[in-house]
Every structure is written in C-alpha cells, then in structure tokens.
Amino acid sequence: MPGAIHAEGLVKTFGEVRALDGVDLDVPEGTVLGLLGPNGAGKTTAVRVLTTLVQPDRGTASVAGVDVLRRPDEVRRSIGLSGQFAAVDEYLTGRENLRMVGRLYQLSGREAKRRAGELLDRFHLADAADRPAKTYSGGMRRRLDLAAALVVRPPVMFMDEPTTGLDPRNRQQLWEVIQELVAGGTTLLLTTQYLEEADHLAHDIAVVDHGRVIARGTSDQLKARTGGERVEVVVHRPEHIPVADAVLRGFGDGGSAVEPHTRRITVPVSGGARLLAEIIRELDARDVGIDDIGLRRPTLDDVFISLTGHAAEGAGEPDGRSEQQRERQQGRQPGRRQGRPQGGDSP
Numbered sequence: 001m002p003g004a005i006h007a008e009g010l011v012k013t014f015g016e017v018r019a020l021d022g023v024d025l026d027v028p029e030g031t032v033l034g035l036l037g038p039n040g041a042g043k044t045t046a047v048r049v050l051t052t053l054v055q056p057d058r059g060t061a062s063v064a065g066v067d068v069l070r071r072p073d074e075v076r077r078s079i080g081l082s083g084q085f086a087a088v089d090e091y092l093t094g095r096e097n098l099r100m101v102g103r104l105y106q107l108s109g110r111e112a113k114r115r116a117g118e119l120l121d122r123f124h125l126a127d128a129a130d131r132p133a134k135t136y137s138g139g140m141r142r143r144l145d146l147a148a149a150l151v152v153r154p155p156v157m158f159m160d161e162p163t164t165g166l167d168p169r170n171r172q173q174l175w176e177v178i179q180e181l182v183a184g185g186t187t188l189l190l191t192t193q194y195l196e197e198a199d200h201l202a203h204d205i206a207v208v209d210h211g212r213v214i215a216r217g218t219s220d221q222l223k224a225r226t227g228g229e230r231v232e233v234v235v236h237r238p239e240h241i242p243v244a245d246a247v248l249r250g251f252g253d254g255g256s257a258v259e260p261h262t263r264r265i266t267v268p269v270s271g272g273a274r275l276l277a278e279i280i281r282e283l284d285a286r287d288v289g290i291d292d293i294g295l296r297r298p299t300l301d302d303v304f305i306s307l308t309g310h311a312a313e314g315a316g317e318p319d320g321r322s323e324q325q326r327e328r329q330q331g332r333q334p335g336r337r338q339g340r341p342q343g344g345d346s347p
C-alpha cells in the first residue's frame with residue numbers, strides 16, 4: 001500500500017534546469033521523511049509539486065491516498081504547508097492571524113477562537129498573541145507560521161526548511177514542537193539543508209542532489225553504508241601497544257593506525273557495539289589496561305560528502321554555533337555517539 005505521501009518518477013524542468021529529474025518518494029503514515037540536500041537540489045520544487053502548487057512535467061503523486069494531479073482541491077484540504085511561503089499577515093496580531101486561518105477553513109467563529117488560543121499556548125506565543133506579527137522575532141514568526149499550518153490538524157504536513165536561519169535556541173524549540181506533532185500521528189515531509197536536523201527529526205532520509213534521490217534509508221543505515229565505523233583504544237602503558245594492536249587487528253576490517261605518543265590505536269570495524277564488548281574482554285584477558293575505548297561512528301556529514309563529493313551547503317556551522325555547543329547538543333541525543341572518524345583513509 002502506498003504511503004501517506006507517494007511519488008513516482010517526478011520530473012520538472014524550468015527552461016534548461018531539471019529541478020526534478022525522476023524523483024520517487026514514499027512516506028508511510030505517521031512517519032517523518034527528511035528530504036536532505038544542498039541549495040538548488042530540488043527540495044522546494046518537490047514540495048510544491050506534492051502540495052499542488054506546481055504541475056510536474058512527468059510522474060505521478062498522491063497525498064493521503066488522493067491523486068495530486070487529478071484532485072488537487074481534495075489534496076489541499078488534507079495537508080498543511082509551512083516554510084518558504086509563509087502565509088502570515090504582518091499587520092494582524094498572532095491571534096488574529098490564527099483566527100483568520102480558522103475562518104478560511106470554515107471553522108465556526110467560536111471554534112476558530114478556541115483553536116487559536118490553544119495553538120498560541122502550544123507554540124509559546126501567548127505573551128505576544130495580541131501584538132502585530134511584524135513585531136515578532138524570526139523564531140516567533142516561524143512558530144506562528146507553523147501554528148497557522150496546524151489550525152485544521154492536517155493529517156499530512158509539509159515543512160520546507162522550517163529552521164533555516166534560526167538561532168540554536170529557536171531551532172531547538174521548533175524541533176520540540178515538531179516532535180510533539182509527529183508523536184500525535186501526523187505524517188511529515190520535511191526539507192532541510194542541515195544534516196543534524198534530519199538526524200534528529202526524520203525516521204527516513206532521502207538525500208537529493210541535482211533533482212535526483214541519490215540515497216535513502218534511516219540515518220543509521222546511511223551511516224553504515226558509508227562505512228567508516230572505527231574502534232579506538234587508548235592503552236594505559238606504552239609497552240602494551242603491540243599486543244593491543246594485534247588484538248584490534250584481529251577484530252578489524254583493515255589495517256590499524258597507531259599513535260605511540262597518545263597510546264591510541266584505531267581500527268576500522270563493522271559489528272558495532274557487540275564487537276566493542278568482545279574487544280574489551282580480549283584485552284582484559286591479556287592484562288592490557290585501557291584508559292579509553294570507544295566506537296566512533298561516521299556523522300551524516302561524512303555520509304553526505306561521500307555520496308556527493310561535496311559538503312551540504314549550510315551544514316556544519318549554519319548559525320555560527322561553536323563546535324562545543326554542537327557537541328553539547330549532540331550529547332543530548334541518547335544512545336548516539338558521534339565523532340569524526342580519525343585517520344586519513346576516510347571514504
């Protein structure tokens with residue numbers, strides 16, 4: 001059964017530019033697909049096709065089981081769209097904006113008022129609710145835009161780069177709101193240039209470049225496919241380096257790298273955390289004391305570079321956050337240990 005969002009063979013050209021060059025997508029109900037790609041990859045065009053704003057040259061698509069090309073009006077009734085086409089009226093207050101959207105969607109006056117109040121609370125806008133939207137900060141505008149898209153509780157949502165240009169605090173807040181939304185069962189297609197955002201929010205990721213999907217899978221699958229998982233061990237005593245090195249090479253998939261001055265040995269592996277436990281047992285059996293041991297996994301940045309040969313634009317330091325801040329943020333993701341693979345033979 002096709003998912004809540006389904007597309008096959010979408011092609012869209014603008015003059016010489018093939019903005020979409022045969023895109024297939026499938027988003028199961030209640031899941032989040034992250035459409036990840038650099039500027040100009042075709043993300044917005046894909047969203048515009050799926051939300052009935054642009055006609056593709058070729059291909060088919062359905063949203064919530066309804067054909068996008070044949071029954072666009074019906075599709076529009078079951079989706080919410082937020083992002084690069086903010087529908088917010090600058091001169092109205094936040095509350096007025098939301099009530100107006102409710103009325104547009106045929107809610108009763110009372111229901112529109114109630115829904116506006118509920119959304120203003122949920123999006124941390126209650127204090128600013130009665131100020132004109134033009135006085136809002138960028139983060140507040142983005143939240144109001146998202147709230148407007150949610151007035152009628154659409155089962156399928158599209159968000160086009162929802163956090164581009166936001167500072168870390170606002171980005172974090174928006175992520176929380178998006179996570180709540182998804183926990184409520186909404187199907188979401190989200191575009192982003194930020195690998196970390198896709199990693200954080202998306203169940204599945206489709207990497208797009210030049211109008212094509214060049215890879216898809218979960219964040220973990222994409223990382224595994226890229227390879228580059230390594231075990232790093234720091235032994236306590238320098239004289240233990242040779243025996244530890246022999247043990248690690250026994251478990252590894254390739255040659256080891258030894259840094260005598262730091263007593264660090266690194267070896268590429270596939271087998272993850274279970275292998276780590278075996279290595280610890282083996283080193284212990286040989287009386288090798290260890291100061292540190294860890295599994296270093298590739299990041300989505302590594303994945304993107306290995307797939308496309310270039311970094312995702314805007315990724316890395318999208319908003320001037322320091323490396324330290326990013327690490328703190330990554331540190332909050334349970335069960336994830338992200339570190340760049342060491343050594344010179346990365347893919």
Ligand SMILES: Nc1ncnc2c1ncn2[C@@H]1O[C@H](COP(=O)(O)OP(=O)(O)O)[C@@H](O)[C@H]1O
Pocket residue numbers: 014017018019037038039040041042043044045046
């Ligand atoms: N209305 C348009 N007219 C001409 N070219 C367009 C139009 N919309 C998009 N493009 C081009 O199509 C390509 C994909 O654009 P877009 O879908 O906006 O990418 P993204 O959202 O990933 O940055 C780009 O080269 C862009 O310049």
Ligand SMILES: [Mg+2]
Pocket residue numbers: 043044045084160161
């Ligand atoms: Mg875009």
